[in-house]
Amino acid sequence: MYKVFVNDKPLFLTNKVAKETDFQLFLLESVDIEQLIVKMFNNKIRKAYLYYPDEKEILKKVKEKIPVKKAGGGLVYNKNGDVLFIFRNGKWDLPKGGCDKGEEIEDCSIREVEEETGVQDLIITRKLQKTYHIFKRNGVYRLKITHWFEMTTNFEGTPIPQAEEGIEKVAWLNPEQIKDAMKNSYENIKLLFEEENESKIKI
Template sequence: MYKVFVNDKPLFLTSVVEKETDFQLFLLESIDVEQLITKMFNNRIDKAFLYHPDEKQALRLFKDKIPVAKAGGGLVYNKRGEVLFIFRNGKWDLPKGGTEKNEEIEQTAMREVEEETGVKGLKVVNKLQKTYHVFKRNGVYKLKVTHWFEMVTNYDGKLTGQAEEGIEKVAWLKPGEIAPALKNSYENIKLLFEEDSVKQSR
């Protein structure tokens, strides 16, 4: 099952038909995706399932119905086991951004972390899951597919938030500070920490 966030509400791409209780189920092949997304953005639908018998095909079909933007981002640890966060639009987030022409996605992730936070000396140690969310730009809905990488660095210098990206603050958060920060974050960011919870407990 794939989980796509629309205005922080879950839209599941699924190959299993479940009995409807607190959600609405639609057939992916026949749904007007833009109409559904608009309803979710306007808080008229809180949770929806899009059904297709083949799960992998479901993601391809969904991507055919909405423009896709590819991005790379980093879950970055320093030598003290702290995690690099940015604060923007009133929420805690992780550094990420769109890929440039002829750029490998791993390079995108490292470049974006450095540009958005000022942190250098990054090394990718693990590929994490992809996250999916829908955003609106110039009146058009797009699906952002973010490829996440776990990174480490020994950088101990100044943290500089990229002002033109609206980043108000950059901070290394201690393990005990992460859970409170995630309460004021995005659902797709929380997913990464579910996957990475083993590391957090160290």
Template sequence: MYKVFVNDKPLFLTSTIEKETDFQLFLLESIDIEQLITKIFNHRIDKAFLYHPDEKQALKILKERIPVAKAGGGLVYNKKGEVLFILRNGKWDLPKGGMDKNEVIEDTAVREVEEETGIKGLKVGRKLQKTYHVFKRNGTYKLKITHWFEMKTSYDGPLVGQAEEGIEQVAWLNKDQIKEALKNSYENIKLLFEEESIGQTL
């Protein structure tokens, strides 16, 4: 099952039909996706399931119907095991950003982390799960697919938030601080901590 967040509300791509309780179920083949997304954006639907017998095919169809924006980001650890967070628009987030033309996604992730936080000396580790969310730009919906990488660094210099990206603060957070920060974060970020083994250590 794929989870796509629209305005921080979940839209599930599923191959199982469940009896409706607190959500609405739609057939992907026949639904007007843009209309559904607009309803979720306008808080008229809180949670929806899109059914297709093949989940991978469902994601493919969604990508055909909504323009895709690829992004790369990092879950960065320092020597103390703290994680690098940014505060943007009053919410805690992880550094990430859009892919440049002809760029390899791993390079995107490293470049964006460096630009948004001022950090140096990143070593890229394993690839984490991708996250999906729909946003609106210039009146058009786009599906942002973010590729996440675990990264490590021994950098202990100053952290500098990228002002033009609206970053108000950059900070290393320990386990307790992460728990607190996730209360004021995005669903996709919480998902990374829930579903990766790092969630076990929090």
């Protein structure tokens, strides 16, 4: 099952039919996906399931209905064990961004972290999960698939927010500060920290 966020509301891609309680179920083959997305953006639907019988094919089928934007991002630790955050659009987020044509996803992720925060000397330590969310650009809804990597750095300079990307500040947050930041962050970022929680951070 995949969990796609539409305006921070969950849209599950599933091959199982469950009895509806607090959600609405739609058939992927017949749904007007744009209409469904609009309803979720407008808070008319708060939680939905898209059903398709073949789990291996379900994401491919969604990609046929909505354009995909590939992105890369980093969950970056410094030598003190703090995590690199950006503050944009009134929320705490992790640095990430779209890939250039032909760019390897690892290179994209490192480049985006460097551009958005000014932090350098990044080393990828492991691949994390992908996250999925739908956004609107130039009147078109797109599915953003973000590939996340855990990274480390010995960078000791001052981080610089990329103002032209709307980033207001960059900060290294310790585990206690991360708990507060999660109260004002995105569901996809919370998912990453749930995964990370199993190894390093106790949220």
